[in-house]
Amino acid sequence: MSRDGYTGFSRGEARTRTATSLSFETMGPLRKLAKLPWGFILLIVAMALTGAAMLYSSAHTNPGESDLWFLQLSRFGLTFVMMLVMALFPLSLWRTLALPAYAFTVLLLVLVEVVGVTGGGAQRWLQVGPVAVQPSEFAKLAVTLALAWYYDRVITPRSGRFVIHLGALVIILIPAVLIFKQPDFGTTLALIASGGVVIFLAGMSMRVILGGVVAGIAAIPAIYFSLAAYQRERVDTFLSQLSGDATNALGESYQIEQAKIAIGSGGWNGKGYLAGIQSQQDYVPEQHTDFILTVIAEEFGFLGTTALLLGFAVILGWAFYSASQSRSWFGRLAGAGATATVAFYIVFNVGMVIGLLPVVGMPLPLISYGGTALLTTMACFGLILSAHMHRDDKLSSTGLI
Amino acid sequence: MTQDRSIEDDFTRRMLIAAGAGGVVWAGLVARLFQLQVVEREKYEAAAEDNHIKLALAPPQRGSILDRFGKPLASHRRAGRVSIIPEQTRDAADTLARIAALIDVPDERLARLTREISTSRRRNAAFVPIIVAHELTYEDFARMNVHAAEIPGVQVEMASTRSYPRGRDFAHVLGYVARASQDDLHRLSNGMPADEAKRLENLFRHPDMRTGRQGMERFAEEWLRGKPGFRKLVTNAAGRVIEEIPDDKFAPVPGKDVYVTIDxxxxxxxxxxxxxxxxxxxxxxxxxxxxxxxxxxxxxxxxxxxxxxxxxxxxxxxxxxxxxxxxxxxxxxxxxxxxxxxxxxxxxxxxxxxxxxxxxxxxxxxxxxxxxxxxxxxxxxxxxxxxxxxxxxxxxxxxxxxxxxxxxxxxxxxxxxxxxxxxxxxxxxxxxxxxxxxxxxxxxxxxxxxxxxxxxxxxxxxxxxxxxxxxxxxxxxxxxxxxxxxxxxxxxxxxxxxxxxxxxxxxxxxxxxxxxxxxxxxxxxxxxxxxxxxxxxxxxxxxxxxxxxxxxxxxxxxxxxxxxxxxxxxxxxxxxxxxxxxxxxxxxxxxxxxxxxxxxxxxxxxxxxxxxxxxxxxxxDSRRKPAYSQTASVAPATAGEPT
The missing domain is CATH 3.40.710.10 (DD-peptidase/beta-lactamase superfamily)
Known part of the structure; x- marks a missing residue:
């Protein structure tokens, strides 16, 4: 065992705990719960509470929307329990579920294509009884699990070879193409991006990755023209506001313009809770869902947005670090992939709201109103926690060692 | 073991790169927020101000018409009125029925209001109040005020109304005022440049504006009218008024009073x-x-x-x-x-x-x-x-x-x-x-x-x-x-x-x-x-x-x-x-x-x-010194002549 002495992530701590981990499987669930990283979990709860408070601020004056904060908090409560249960799953269970979950998700995506419900210009939802399900959200987790499962099987000492990554690309591209056709450009990008991170971490040749990036950039015109009209409009708007062209105050650019006004007028420390004029008076469309950052920015200023991003950075940083501590490739890649999934939510959302990215329709994890994204986010955290709890599991059936 | 080691090595390096890339992206987001919220703050603050402060036309108070001794013949009085803001009602018919249960609204008026409300919804103007009843009696006003809170979308307020305290006594001398019709607007803006005529038309569209239709009200229209001002209103994105910021700079100039020689x-x-x-x-x-x-x-x-x-x-x-x-x-x-x-x-x-x-x-x-x-x-x-x-x-x-x-x-x-x-x-x-x-x-x-x-x-x-x-x-x-x-x-x-x-x-x-x-x-x-x-x-x-x-x-x-x-x-x-x-x-x-x-x-x-x-x-002594004269009553022209 020559793992010591590696740079960066010290594994000494993990190794000293090996003895306790060995008896981990035999622990009762309550004792296991007590072992959870409660600092991390409390930070998640704090973020969710912040989100509820901001939801209240953004919607309390709107008739019929004044209770959204409570609804969202209730959803958080449910998914929180789900996360804790997931955290107790042994990694072998996750791995066993990976392929069926992936297959099921692909099946749902195909179903959406055939019998899905159209909404907002895209066919994204499946009506299951009273619930509208958005399978593209599940795809994020399913792809992460499937990739971890795949690499867990194929990574060998010779795995530097390019061919083994082709399977991973297929795993990503099947759902990506289906989601792109819905069309849901934002989710497609997020899926490819977080999948790409996993492939990168699994050791794909840097040269190939570089080549892929160059090819991707070269394909931008082709992608642009294959977009739906409303998506192309968003990109156009984005480009025109980036280049500083005067934007009209209507449609997409109105939303971005109003978002920027709300954010910019927040200044250093904001106008105070419930005192944001832009937010309280509904200037920014979708301000309780995708554009909720504008409320935080207007009411708590630069200090508020920085604190929020810092909070996310701590959550993601710890999660990423925790993934690196995993002994199994499954644990590492699943944890890192889940972290990347949440990270891209944040980057896409914040980037879009502050005018650095086109409007892609991505919620801010733990803060925005919405059930499906919360479910995905909390499942990701469940997976991250599970990987953390079972970081010393060796997962015998793999061919790693 | 060397292979294994190199893979582990590579993984660790890649984790670091990924974490570093994440850090760079995060720093980029924070930098952009800094740019928007700190560097360009003033620009966006000004834009926010432009956004929600609207200048609404404030109609001038029409001048009074007074008798020889300054008693008002045509003045203004605050009167209660009830209106409906369609967008705040769930069921307009139900709302109207509940108002009609409190105050007397004729059936034909109810029918017309129902039509008006659906028209306003179609035109996306459902935030503009529609007047249900003017000139509430004190009892009706009090009753409406008490119950308005229970009926969503109902607004009870005081508005300025032209009033003729002497009623019939001066009907043919003073005439009366009314909402300006197309004919009135045409007559009033006759000979005006187009932009001035447009402004006049906008002014008269205000629900509180009236124009003299007959009598002295019509003859002295411009003297009585005054000049419109503006009210600084805080509105939301839908144009709904949230509050008013008082500002004397924009106050309307009230019309001038007219004195008649009549006692x-x-x-x-x-x-x-x-x-x-x-x-x-x-x-x-x-x-x-x-x-x-x-x-x-x-x-x-x-x-x-x-x-x-x-x-x-x-x-x-x-x-x-x-x-x-x-x-x-x-x-x-x-x-x-x-x-x-x-x-x-x-x-x-x-x-x-x-x-x-x-x-x-x-x-x-x-x-x-x-x-x-x-x-x-x-x-x-x-x-x-x-x-x-x-x-x-x-x-x-x-x-x-x-x-x-x-x-x-x-x-x-x-x-x-x-x-x-x-x-x-x-x-x-x-x-x-x-x-x-x-x-x-x-x-x-x-x-x-x-x-x-x-x-x-x-x-x-x-x-x-x-x-x-x-x-x-x-x-x-x-x-x-x-x-x-x-x-x-x-x-x-x-x-x-x-x-x-x-x-x-x-x-x-x-x-x-x-x-x-x-x-x-x-x-x-x-x-x-x-x-x-x-x-x-x-x-x-x-x-x-x-x-x-x-x-x-x-x-x-x-x-x-x-x-x-x-x-x-x-x-x-x-x-x-x-x-x-x-x-x-x-x-x-x-x-x-x-x-x-x-x-x-x-x-x-x-x-x-x-x-x-x-x-x-x-x-x-009806001809005694009038209130409007600074000196004694006009000297009789024959006063100096020998008798």
Missing amino acids: SELQRAAIERFGDESGAAVVLDVETGDVLAMVSTPAFDPNDFVNGISGADYALLRDNPRSPLYPRAHGGVYPPGSTFKMVVATAALESGAVKPTDRVHCNGYYRFGNRTWHCWKKGGHGSVDMHNGIKGSCDVYFYETARRTGVEAIAATARKFGFGEAWTLGMTGARGGLVPDSAWKQRVMGEQWYEGETLNFGIGQGQLGVTPLQLALMTARIASEGHSYKPRLVGLGPKSDEDGVLDAPLDAEIMKRMKAGMYGVTSEAGGTAYRSGDLGLGGPRLAGKTGTAQVRRITMAERDKGVRKGLNIERELRDHALFVAYAPSDDPKYAIAVVVEHGEGGSSTAAPLARDILHFALKN
Whole structure:
């Protein structure tokens, strides 16, 4: 065992705990719960509470929307329990579920294509009884699990070879193409991006990755023209506001313009809770869902947005670090992939709201109103926690060692 | 193990790279936020301000119209009103039903409101309030206020409304205001540059704006209107008003007040004295020409028009046989009857055709050509000179005098007195009446003037038509012994059109004779209104002249049967009773003309009425110094002349 002495992530701590981990499987669930990283979990709860408070601020004056904060908090409560249960799953269970979950998700995506419900210009939802399900959200987790499962099987000492990554690309591209056709450009990008991170971490040749990036950039015109009209409009708007062209105050650019006004007028420390004029008076469309950052920015200023991003950075940083501590490739890649999934939510959302990215329709994890994204986010955290709890599991059936 | 090690090594390196890339992206986000929130903060703060502060047009407060002593005749009052904001209601029909359960809203109005609400929803204007009821009573307002909170989308507020505290008293003088129609806008913006016209149109679209539709409200529109300002309103993205920021810089400039020369107490007393009779009375200040009362009764209540009168209510006014919409005092044209005899006598003396001492024998009728003209007094007056002709109102004397004087001279003198002129005085609906002459007859009827018509002219009948205002002016000019002023209604306000029109001097000596005749009418034996001379104030008496305006000719057959007075015929066919007078007779201050429609006799109905009005004017000192004048009441022009 020559793992010591590696740079960066010290594994000494993990190794000293090996003895306790060995008896981990035999622990009762309550004792296991007590072992959870409660600092991390409390930070998640704090973020969710912040989100509820901001939801209240953004919607309390709107008739019929004044209770959204409570609804969202209730959803958080449910998914929180789900996360804790997931955290107790042994990694072998996750791995066993990976392929069926992936297959099921692909099946749902195909179903959406055939019998899905159209909404907002895209066919994204499946009506299951009273619930509208958005399978593209599940795809994020399913792809992460499937990739971890795949690499867990194929990574060998010779795995530097390019061919083994082709399977991973297929795993990503099947759902990506289906989601792109819905069309849901934002989710497609997020899926490819977080999948790409996993492939990168699994050791794909840097040269190939570089080549892929160059090819991707070269394909931008082709992608642009294959977009739906409303998506192309968003990109156009984005480009025109980036280049500083005067934007009209209507449609997409109105939303971005109003978002920027709300954010910019927040200044250093904001106008105070419930005192944001832009937010309280509904200037920014979708301000309780995708554009909720504008409320935080207007009411708590630069200090508020920085604190929020810092909070996310701590959550993601710890999660990423925790993934690196995993002994199994499954644990590492699943944890890192889940972290990347949440990270891209944040980057896409914040980037879009502050005018650095086109409007892609991505919620801010733990803060925005919405059930499906919360479910995905909390499942990701469940997976991250599970990987953390079972970081010393060796997962015998793999061919790693 | 080396392979393994290199893979592990590589993984760790890649984790670091990924974490580092994440850190860079995070730093980028924070940098961008720094740029927006710190560097460019001012720009976005200004944009936020532009966003939510809207300048809403604030209508100016319309100027008041006040009487001679500053009592309000047209002002404004805060009145409760209920409106619905459609976007805040869940079920408009239910909301309306709940309002109707609290206050009385007619069914037809409810039906119209339901349509209006659905229209506003279709036009995406559902945040604009729709008015359900104006002018709530105090009880209704209180009740609505208590329950408004329970009915979403209902707004109860106080709004400024034009108000006419004197109601019907000044209907025909003031006219009324109404929401500006397309026609009004067209008229008001006539000759304006396009952008100014557009601004005016926007102003009048405001629910609180009204424009003068008739009377002084219309005449003094621009004087009264004022200048609009702006209200700084905080709105949300939907345009809904959240709050108002007070800012005097943008306050509207209220319209200017108008003072009229009328004494509203005298006006009230005169209207009360008319009771159920229809008619008109005009009181003038003999020394200045100020209109002190201008009565036309029955009248309408201008308050009914402010928020729009219903078609049914308007039809009631329009079709009322007593014509409450008809402005009798300055727009009612009547034959003056015997009140015109002073004009004929003046014309006779001015032309030299008749001397005051010339006598005419009256035995009750006058033959001219192959026709017979009758005197009102069966059996005749005997031998009469000019004084007795006026005092006894002898028709035969004036047939002869008119024939000698001729139509042209009489018409010219009548015009010098102000007849034939439409005295608008800042009102609407004024008419000039008609002073006929041969040229007029040739032009209009294509016939020559017959001398027989001159005889009718001589007793104030025939084609001749005058208004009560013109009769009052005639009387005032006689009483002032020929002073050439114009009647005046606007004490302080926009100049009236006829400033400078009447500048015809009348001979003082002749006027003294007329005064003597009029004194005889009320104060000497044989006068036609002998009993009306005493004003009941101890000393002062009035001097006057009766008149009867024929509504139809009395036929020979009726005359033979003794039907002369029409008490036994239908009201609509009875003659109008007229009386003109001034008082006090020895030092004239007030001149009056009274017309009582179908009142039958000048001496029996009109004269007592005139006497009571003059009595009130003298007792109340209606012509005392007006509130709008800085100096004492205008000095009489005759003051410096030797007596």
